[in-house]
Amino acid sequence: MASGVDSTVGGLNGVMARAPWRAGSIFLLAILGLSLLGIGIQAASDPTLFAQITLNGLTLAGLYFIVASGFTLIFGLMRVVNMAHGSFYMLGGIIAYLVQERMLNPDPTSFALPEATVTSFVVPLVVSMLSIALLGVVIQQVFLRWNQGQELRQALITIAISIIIADQAVAHFGGIAKEISVPVRKSIELPIVGMFGTMRLVMLLVAILVGVGLLLIISRTRFGMIVRAGVDDRHMVSALGVNIQRVFAAAFFLGALLAGLAGVLGGAVNSVNKSDDGKFLLISLVIVIVGGMGSLTGAAVGAVLLGLIDSYSDVYLPDAVTNYGVLLTFFLLVFVLAVRPYGLFGRAA
């Protein structure tokens, strides 16, 4: 008898719980449908603009992917949510800018750096990437290694580090956004799209190379095998004679290196900005939650979705609500989590 009563109560609860859930999904689907409809209408009325915005979104997605791939690599392997990842991005830009400034001896009355040569772009890029990678390893070895499995502590430690970095950045770099100078023409003519930023295309190309490179490393090399095995069961990996600490350090090196690379590219395409740390941390978080924590494919898909949403909402939203475009990002987040709680390509931990 008792079980009969229980199941009735459970049934009632079920119905009551389902009603708002259904309303929520209808609401989300309506937003999704309206957005696609809106984009479709706009695309039909001005195909050139649409092509331009789409390509813009894809190049933005490239930048997002480079940042998020490092983030997801570190999380997937070590379960460390590195809240300083955005700071790595920002510092990457700052270091490259400072190195480049020294190399180019800019006119002190001008705000912008003179045009860079290949050397004066590549040297700052490499210096910055390696510095950030080393910084990542130092942070991992000094602060995180002793707190393995303590997710809250690791999150708090990395938040503290990111706050310190942010303050130091304002103190020594200033609050004005600056642009890293590049050795290429500003824009080139493309079919259909028209004039388009060269560095944006370079950024997309680099992102594709990074994606393919990471995929090859993960799927073909012994390091990749160990990383995948470590994502599954890192204790067992060490019981097979693998020094997992070294693998962790290598993953942190690679993840931070990628954040540094993205920081330099972002600083060349847009600007080096003191508020980029929080922005790119948030972007990375959204991407890996949408794509699935620890999944490289997920990071790529999440980055494309986010890049396109950013790009379309900037242009296509009515003027009155353009500033609320960022909300669409969170609709995406809610929608994905409602349908697939572990993200599009994620698995239960």
Next chain:
Amino acid sequence: MSEAPILSLQNVDARYGAAHVVQDVSFDVWADPVCVIGRNGMGKTSLCRAIMNLDPPAASGTILLDGVPISGLPPHAIARAGIGYVPQGRRLFPSLSVDEHLRMVKTARVGRWSPAAVYDLFPRLSERKKVSATQLSGGEQQMLAIGRALLLQPRLLLMDEPSEGLAPRIVEELIETLKGFVSEGVGVLLIEQNLGVATSVAERLVVMVAGTVFTETTASEVVNSPELQQRFLGVTPQESASEHA
């Protein structure tokens, strides 16, 4: 010639927080296989983890491998020193194929085991090289778990409940395989609840009760004594018979 035992446990203790799961365990493993038997929750798996220093209960005491202390070393160093660990539940990697499981294990120790030698030993695995470990049958999974441990060129195989969940015919194959290692001079420390497997692999049995070594006995003694079986494992002879039937 042989002075030191392959593995020597001296006063090994392990705790999970306040729970004292392994208490003052001491015994040696020589060339002949040893099997630790005992009911569920008697600290057998914790003993394995203490030996490997793996997701460890805080462990203390001395563990020697070929006379060299290994206690306190990180797990990878213990594995490289020559202990091939085959854990309970196999703990294969779902993201890796069969072949990748064998290619990821490397050691500086020299020995006769290579991926090719493992495929020779377990031909069924070589037919399934590209298959994900999750798609293997229970018996094949166990072969792979043993195979990857062999690639460490182990001095000792530490096996935790290898017969768990396997069909009786597969268990018999497993027993034959294990006997083969013994003849090659690889030490075997087996943890088992299946008395049939325990007694056919090892003559020497260590009985664990409540985290301590309750007594040592021999296979011949236990096999013929339903009373001992009842005492050590809590199985009546009928149950025990049906378990490995």
